Amino acid sequence: MTKPTRGFPACHYCGNCGAGCDTASFFCSADHLLPFALETGKLTIRSNAVVARILTGENGLANGVQYFDRRTGAEQQARAKVVVVGASCVDSTRILLNSTSSRHPNGLGNGSDVIGRYLCEQIRLNVAGYFPSLVGTPTRNDRGIGGEHIYAPRFNHRPGHGRDYLRGFGIQFWNTGASVYGAHPGSKQIPGFGAALKKEIKQRHPAWFEIHPFGEVLPYAHNRITVDPARVDRYGVPLPSIDYRIGENERKMTEHMADTVEEIVKAAGGVLVDYRRGQLDAMGSAVHEHGTCRMGTDPKRSALNWFNQMHEVRNVFVVDGSAFPNASEKNPTLTILALAWRATDHLAEEIKRGAL
Numbered sequence: 001m002t003k004p005t006r007g008f009p010a011c012h013y014c015g016n017c018g019a020g021c022d023t024a025s026f027f028c029s030a031d032h033l034l035p036f037a038l039e040t041g042k043l044t045i046r047s048n049a050v051v052a053r054i055l056t057g058e059n060g061l062a063n064g065v066q067y068f069d070r071r072t073g074a075e076q077q078a079r080a081k082v083v084v085v086g087a088s089c090v091d092s093t094r095i096l097l098n099s100t101s102s103r104h105p106n107g108l109g110n111g112s113d114v115i116g117r118y119l120c121e122q123i124r125l126n127v128a129g130y131f132p133s134l135v136g137t138p139t140r141n142d143r144g145i146g147g148e149h150i151y152a153p154r155f156n157h158r159p160g161h162g163r164d165y166l167r168g169f170g171i172q173f174w175n176t177g178a179s180v181y182g183a184h185p186g187s188k189q190i191p192g193f194g195a196a197l198k199k200e201i202k203q204r205h206p207a208w209f210e211i212h213p214f215g216e217v218l219p220y221a222h223n224r225i226t227v228d229p230a231r232v233d234r235y236g237v238p239l240p241s242i243d244y245r246i247g248e249n250e251r252k253m254t255e256h257m258a259d260t261v262e263e264i265v266k267a268a269g270g271v272l273v274d275y276r277r278g279q280l281d282a283m284g285s286a287v288h289e290h291g292t293c294r295m296g297t298d299p300k301r302s303a304l305n306w307f308n309q310m311h312e313v314r315n316v317f318v319v320d321g322s323a324f325p326n327a328s329e330k331n332p333t334l335t336i337l338a339l340a341w342r343a344t345d346h347l348a349e350e351i352k353r354g355a356l
């Protein structure tokens with residue numbers, strides 16, 4: 001937050017957001033939404049409740065959820081007129097696919113067989129190094145907010161930038177400069193030990209950079225989450241199984257990512273450390289999963305309408321990244337929040353007019 005908000009002070013740029021913000025200057029629903037909802041007296045939070053399935057009646061509509069108490073393992077139910085699912089892309093998909101019944105044999109609201117398909121997780125390169133011109137310079141306060149306070153948005157759609165693939169990538173710069181984390185991951189590449197090694201690490205501290213391009217993966221039907229009845233969790237509920245492959249489009253994009261990184265580093269006079277051109281991080285590293293319960297206008301090709309409401313089960317809303325029709329190359333959370341907000345505004349109106 002750049003300004004005091006809801007009684008919390010503005011960010012003081014200590015850089016330690018990854019450990020949680022002591023002053024709640026970083027937006028987080030636990031600080032900025034739930035306390036205000038609790039004050040209304042209309043919210044009950046049931047924690048340690050691991051949802052397994054959404055329950056449905058003979059009319060095919062949802063009428064509650066089945067969950068297990070995490071401490072005792074006891075099976076419980078909560079009854080509801082409307083169910084809003086927000087267990088993040090993978091687990092929401094798992095819950096929906098496990099919610100089978102005679103009216104929904106392929107998973108809840110999955111007559112289209114769309115749910116679980118079109119998983120889009122971004123690809124990522126992880127490149128690091130240092131600037132010799134900054135080695136040994138005094139440690140400065142380069143912290144900004146934690147993680148990535150420098151971002152290069154997608155540029156390949158702009159005039160003068162040709163490409164032989166669809167979509168694009170943006171670039172995050174983590175741990176660049178004298179970051180709060182002190183010794184950089186690249187320190188392990190420095191030879192030696194003892195006082196001399198410490199001295200060398202300290203000298204490199206203000207000089208370190210990390211460049212992480214995040215690229216969009218197209219929505220492919222074969223990239224899929226299913227549930228595997230042969231593998232269950234400790235409550236006996238089937239676990240998800242993920243099948244994910246990138247294609248030619250993503251390989252071409254990776255080449256362009258590598259060209260771009262090399263161009264930036266060369267122009268800035270940097271030295272790459274442990275560089276392996278085009279070697280993507282393990283699939284799933286971007287932790288930006290989308291697409292497995294996508295929204296759209298055609299119920300044959302999508303599971304939700306534009307209010308995140310199921311086409312086939314009108315009293316179920318799915319409000320996480322699974323609702324996105326594609327991943328883009330961007331960080332998704334504020335868009336997830338905005339769409340969830342829009343969905344629940346719509347839900348409140350529908351309840352008021354007696355439609356739900």
Ligand SMILES: Cc1cc2nc3c(=O)[nH]c(=O)nc-3n(C[C@H](O)[C@H](O)[C@H](O)COP(=O)(O)OP(=O)(O)OC[C@H]3O[C@@H](n4cnc5c(N)ncnc54)[C@H](O)[C@@H]3O)c2cc1C
Pocket residue numbers: 049050051052086087088089091092095147287288319320321331332333334336
């Ligand atoms: C290390 C890391 C860094 C990230 N950095 C960024 C970033 O800088 N910017 C950005 O935009 N995004 C970032 N993301 C992605 C971001 O965290 C997600 O996009 C976002 O949290 C998704 O929100 P969500 O509400 O869908 O899911 P979540 O925030 O994961 O919330 C889902 C909730 O559902 C609960 N849940 C799951 N299954 C069940 C169940 N069966 N029963 C009951 N409860 C259940 C979970 O405990 C969790 O509380 C990052 C992710 C990671 C892991």
Ligand code: SF4
Pocket residue numbers: 001010011012013014015016017018020021022023024025026144145146
């Ligand atoms: S930099 Fe991060 S942890 Fe520090 S005050 Fe700002 S939001 Fe909070």
